[in-house]
Amino acid sequence: VSTQSTGYLQRNLERGYSRHDLGITFLKEKRLEVRRRVEGVQSMINGMITDFMEYFYQPVSHRIVNFISPNCSDNEGEEAGGGPDLKKPRNDVPGYSDDD
Numbered sequence: 001v002s003t004q005s006t007g008y009l010q011r012n013l014e015r016g017y018s019r020h021d022l023g024i025t026f027l028k029e030k031r032l033e034v035r036r037r038v039e040g041v042q043s044m045i046n047g048m049i050t051d052f053m054e055y056f057y058q059p060v061s062h063r064i065v066n067f068i069s070p071n072c073s074d075n076e077g078e079e080a081g082g083g084p085d086l087k088k089p090r091n092d093v094p095g096y097s098d099d100d
Helices: 002-015 026-068
Strands: none
16 A cells, blocks of 8 residues: 555656645655655666667677677678688788698
């Protein structure tokens, strides 16, 4: 019952009713205000975390899948796997050659 009355009080305070109209004490009004602000901050942080995870997780997971199964590539024109070709000789490195 107290959760329902808390919701009722919260909604009516947001609509502009005074604490005197609702018959609540000053401290009860401030508790409800703090709870509303904390919920707003939590909602904002959850949104930021969700945005962060969507931005970074999807590209990283795509790269991991390409690394694990290099034969499955969605990128046309690129080598499967997207990594260096390890079968070619590394002639670009000084002192390295396959002629030994």
